[in-house]
Amino acid sequence: MRVATMPPRYRPRRLKLRDGREVMLRGIVEADAAAIVQAFERLSAESRYYRFMEHKKQLDPAALERGVHPRPGRDFVFVATTPAPGGSDIVGAAQFVRADDRHTKTCEFAITVAEDWRGRGLATKLLASLVRRARRNGYRKMEGLVLAENVPMLALARKLRFAVQPVPEDASVVRVERALL
Amino acid sequence: MNKIWLKNYPAGTPAEIDPDQFRSVPDFFEHVVRKFAAKPAFHNLGRTISYAELERLSRYFAGFLQALPGMAKGERVAIMAPNLLQYPVALFGILRASMTVVNVNPLYTPRELEHQLRDSGAKAIVIVENFASVLQQVLRNTPVQHVITTQVGDLLPTPKRWIVNLVIKKVKKIVPAWRIDGAIGFRAALARGAAASFKPVTVTHDDLAFLQYTGGTTGVAKGAMLTHRNILANVEQTGTWISGPFREATEIVIAPLPMYHIFCLTSTLAFVKWGSLIVLITNPRDLPAFVKELGKWKWSTMTGVNTLFNSLMNTPGFDRLDFSAVKVVVGGGAAVQKPVAERWQKVTGHCILEAYGLTEASPGVCANPPETPWNGAIGLPFSSTEVSIRDDAFNELPVWTDEGDLEKHTGELCARGPQVMKGYWNNPEETAKVLQDGWLKTGDIGHLDAEGYVTITDRKKDIILVSGFNVYPNEIESVVMTHQGVLECGAVGVPDQKSGEAVKVVIVRKDPNLTKEAVIEYCKPLLTGYKRPRYVEFRDALPKTPIGKILRRELRDGSATAPAPAPATPAPAPQA
Numbered sequence: 001m002r003v004a005t006m007p008p009r010y011r012p013r014r015l016k017l018r019d020g021r022e023v024m025l026r027g028i029v030e031a032d033a034a035a036i037v038q039a040f041e042r043l044s045a046e047s048r049y050y051r052f053m054e055h056k057k058q059l060d061p062a063a064l065e066r067g068v069h070p071r072p073g074r075d076f077v078f079v080a081t082t083p084a085p086g087g088s089d090i091v092g093a094a095q096f097v098r099a100d101d102r103h104t105k106t107c108e109f110a111i112t113v114a115e116d117w118r119g120r121g122l123a124t125k126l127l128a129s130l131v132r133r134a135r136r137n138g139y140r141k142m143e144g145l146v147l148a149e150n151v152p153m154l155a156l157a158r159k160l161r162f163a164v165q166p167v168p169e170d171a172s173v174v175r176v177e178r179a180l181l
Numbered sequence: 182m183n184k185i186w187l188k189n190y191p192a193g194t195p196a197e198i199d200p201d202q203f204r205s206v207p208d209f210f211e212h213v214v215r216k217f218a219a220k221p222a223f224h225n226l227g228r229t230i231s232y233a234e235l236e237r238l239s240r241y242f243a244g245f246l247q248a249l250p251g252m253a254k255g256e257r258v259a260i261m262a263p264n265l266l267q268y269p270v271a272l273f274g275i276l277r278a279s280m281t282v283v284n285v286n287p288l289y290t291p292r293e294l295e296h297q298l299r300d301s302g303a304k305a306i307v308i309v310e311n312f313a314s315v316l317q318q319v320l321r322n323t324p325v326q327h328v329i330t331t332q333v334g335d336l337l338p339t340p341k342r343w344i345v346n347l348v349i350k351k352v353k354k355i356v357p358a359w360r361i362d363g364a365i366g367f368r369a370a371l372a373r374g375a376a377a378s379f380k381p382v383t384v385t386h387d388d389l390a391f392l393q394y395t396g397g398t399t400g401v402a403k404g405a406m407l408t409h410r411n412i413l414a415n416v417e418q419t420g421t422w423i424s425g426p427f428r429e430a431t432e433i434v435i436a437p438l439p440m441y442h443i444f445c446l447t448s449t450l451a452f453v454k455w456g457s458l459i460v461l462i463t464n465p466r467d468l469p470a471f472v473k474e475l476g477k478w479k480w481s482t483m484t485g486v487n488t489l490f491n492s493l494m495n496t497p498g499f500d501r502l503d504f505s506a507v508k509v510v511v512g513g514g515a516a517v518q519k520p521v522a523e524r525w526q527k528v529t530g531h532c533i534l535e536a537y538g539l540t541e542a543s544p545g546v547c548a549n550p551p552e553t554p555w556n557g558a559i560g561l562p563f564s565s566t567e568v569s570i571r572d573d574a575f576n577e578l579p580v581w582t583d584e585g586d587l588e589k590h591t592g593e594l595c596a597r598g599p600q601v602m603k604g605y606w607n608n609p610e611e612t613a614k615v616l617q618d619g620w621l622k623t624g625d626i627g628h629l630d631a632e633g634y635v636t637i638t639d640r641k642k643d644i645i646l647v648s649g650f651n652v653y654p655n656e657i658e659s660v661v662m663t664h665q666g667v668l669e670c671g672a673v674g675v676p677d678q679k680s681g682e683a684v685k686v687v688i689v690r691k692d693p694n695l696t697k698e699a700v701i702e703y704c705k706p707l708l709t710g711y712k713r714p715r716y717v718e719f720r721d722a723l724p725k726t727p728i729g730k731i732l733r734r735e736l737r738d739g740s741a742t743a744p745a746p747a748p749a750t751p752a753p754a755p756q757a
Contacts, residue, residue, distance in 0.1 A: 053731040170734040172643035
């Protein structure tokens with residue numbers, strides 16, 4: 001039966017960061033849409049550029065809709081939250097989606113951490129969780145595009161044993177990839 | 182690593198130079214003006230000033246600056262002017278007053294000027310009246326307290342001064358109306374400085390000579406901190422390379438590139454060291470006038486960029502000029518194209534000496550030996566300069582020996598030497614991206630061969646090179662995105678016959694009635710000429726990966742579109 005092959009739900013857990021602060025790590029839910037929009041609005045222009053590789057005035061509604069409804073077994077979105085007045089703030093997000101419907105064993109990832117939550121190991125934890133989750137979902141390879149100047153992201157990818165590959169005809173971006181065996 | 186390039190150095194070029202011969206640029210300057218006092222130094226618009234006059238005028242200007250309230254050592258002073266005699270006077274005056282020069286492109290729009298003045302914290306600006314209206318629009322948003330305005334003819338003798346200033350204002354009408362309360366005229370400033378008497382200040386090696394702005398990947402320009410030692414080192418490095426045939430106080434140098442640009446700036450200082458006469462070309466875009474000026478001189482040296490060499494050769498009369506005194510012609514900025522180099526050699530009988538540099542290296546890093554025909558390489562590293570090709574993990578890659586897989590020898594060109602900047606002004610994050618263990622990561626991709634030649638094949642930083650000017654797609658996109666009718670956009674460089682590369686912008690419209698012309702028109706007051714999109718393409722969506730990252734290389738090709746009305750050709754300048 002199809003349902004039986006679905007990976008188990010992710011149980012929310014608390015993560016302790018290097019500076020002693022804690023965040024909650026969990027899968028995204030539909031109700032997170034507003035918090036995602038707010039998190040996007042708090043990001044600097046540079047962070048947005050690193051994530052989307054273009055200037056974005058606002059999140060595209062269709063993409064947001066897809067983002068809060070990951071296709072079970074194919075896509076996954078982690079959010080790291082912290083209590084805030086009236087609910088919680090999203091301070092980090094990491095996701096993977098199926099890279100190509102013909103190559104169903106490869107997923108593409110992206111990761112974003114709020115500026116004032118960087119340098120505390122959160123991105124490392126997010127990416128490590130993403131790798132484990134993708135492997136459990138049956139993916140064999142994880143890949144991502146990174147701007148060549150995005151030094152912190154490249155360092156993180158290397159730390160988690162991603163290989164850095166040139167992108168033909170465009171030296172301004174690199175592909176990071178890792179087998180998930 | 183072994184300096185394998187030394188074996189191919191031009192005769193007489195040392196492996197190492199001494200960057201500490203002089204304490205500072207003013208120390209160097211004072212030495213030169215004493216030595217060559219009676220010799221001609223700069224020529225512009227029919228007037229020549231001697232080294233002694235340059236010393237006197239720059240001393241007055243330094244004295245004037247020192248007497249201004251709040252102007253202490255280390256304050257930044259901007260200069261916004263084309264090549265005029267006022268430029269070297271103001272430049273050396275600022276440096277002698279132990280202040281830092283901030284060179285500003287005079288064609289900047291108010292938006293661009295405001296950023297640079299705010300970022301640098303300039304308290305004073307020297308500006309040619311023609312651009313004063315631009316300053317006026319943003320002045321209150323900047324830290325500038327003292328405005329010194331100059332008219333084009335201000336350093337010409339009477340009555341020529343009156344005539345030139347009158348013609349520019351009333352006949353050519355190229356001075357838009359302006360009003361800045363408290364602005365001081367350049368001539369009045371010199372008079373005040375003469376009365377105030379200049380007090381020499383000790384300037385040290387590590388003090389900042391220039392905050393030299395260069396485009397930034399996040400869309401705004403960053404100020405490269407160039408110290409006195411950086412500049413003196415590069416003056417020596419580039420000077421020893423090309424000066425083999427030079428004789429003191431006899432060379433005539435043609436300077437058509439703007440002095441606000443690092444290439445012209447450092448090379449001018451290198452020529453000053455030889456007591457040369459430097460002929461400042463105010464408007465190299467007026468090609469017939471430029472060719473006429475060339476005809477007046479037995480010139481021996483010129484610096485230029487590909488676009489300029491090409492335009493000169495296409496100007497009637499150029500091929501009939503007398504090239505018998507020519508010793509060195511240096512091409513920098515963007516790559517000099519093979520057909521241009523070959524044609525130049527045919528017409529003038531001399532090779533273009535192709536050099537490579539960037540603002541962050543004051544700027545010279547590599548150059549071909551003099552009289553080397555075009556070979557596709559950027560040349561050998563200068564004296565006291567190390568280069569290294571690094572992979573993404575900063576490991577050094579082996580030199581290319583014409584065997585095996587070139588890809589395995591191809592990486593980012595890194596350079597180390599006394600000319601490498603201290604960092605970006607107030608910007609440790611951007612500094613950390615480009616400086617590592619004393620190495621400057623240039624962002625250019627290439628290889629080093631066994632003969633010591635460096636060849637550039639690609640760029641790591643996303644830069645569009647328009648006639649030698651760096652254009653960052655990010656800045657163009659951030660401007661285009663502010664248009665209400667634009668939903669999404671991406672800017673890329675596309676090949677262009679005239680300017681090497683041109684800016685193309687791909688737009689997803691929010692307003693279906695938005696036209697290409699409207700986009701270009703919108704950019705005019707926000708982006709200086711060379712940055713403006715030349716091609717505009719509309720698409721229904723931008724090409725993206727499944728997770729939503731733009732596939733920039735897929736923006737380059739696409740439906741061939743007719744070029745939009747061409748913006749004014751930018752004044753040629755080298756890469757920085």
